[in-house]
Amino acid sequence: xxxxxLRGRAAELLETYRALGLRLAxxxxxxxxLVAALLTEIPGSSAVVDCGFVxxxxxxxxxxxxxxxxxxxxxxxxxxxxxxxxxRGALARASADVAVSITGIAGPDGGTVAxxxxxxxxxxxxxxxxxxxxxxxxGAIGRTAIRRAxxxxxxxxxxxxxxxx
Numbered sequence: 001x002x003x004x005x006l007r008g009r010a011a012e013l014l015e016t017y018r019a020l021g022l023r024l025a026x027x028x029x030x031x032x033x034l035v036a037a038l039l040t041e042i043p044g045s046s047a048v049v050d051c052g053f054v055x056x057x058x059x060x061x062x063x064x065x066x067x068x069x070x071x072x073x074x075x076x077x078x079x080x081x082x083x084x085x086x087x088r089g090a091l092a093r094a095s096a097d098v099a100v101s102i103t104g105i106a107g108p109d110g111g112t113v114a115x116x117x118x119x120x121x122x123x124x125x126x127x128x129x130x131x132x133x134x135x136x137x138x139g140a141i142g143r144t145a146i147r148r149a150x151x152x153x154x155x156x157x158x159x160x161x162x163x164x165x
Contacts, residue, residue: 065089087123
């Protein structure tokens with residue numbers, strides 16, 4: 001399903017987490033579960049992957065991750081604030097040590113001047129650590145390319161969190 005280079009990178013990430021005794025969770029919107037799918041493509045991933053939340057709708061973000069309707073109304077689903085709430089919600093609801101969240105506009109529709117197609121916000125958090133926010137503006141490079149770029153960024157964030165003490 002995934003290219004060999006992605007599978008190899010995922011396998012290395014899982015081995016690092018296994019060696020550190022860390023478990024992980026994902027909170028995905030515009031990627032629709034791609035990160036969790038890649039990680040669980042690797043045999044033995046159940047020793048590291050606790051769960052993946054696919055919260056595509058605002059109501060799912062509220063029900064599954066505890067994102068407040070007020071936050072969604074004030075900032076919109078594609079915002080640093082919602083990415084933070086998603087990652088905090090995932091970590092609070094999972095049996096995981098590290099979580100990464102992704103919320104963005106993959107297009108081809110749905111963009112505005114303020115929030116164009118290709119805008120993606122990420123959150124990363126390790127239990128007891130500091131939250132990381134990353135904003136990427138990939139541009140209108142196509143839905144598949146945006147989702148793939150977001151997948152790669154999520155892997156980088158998980159890798160970074162493994163190095164954080």
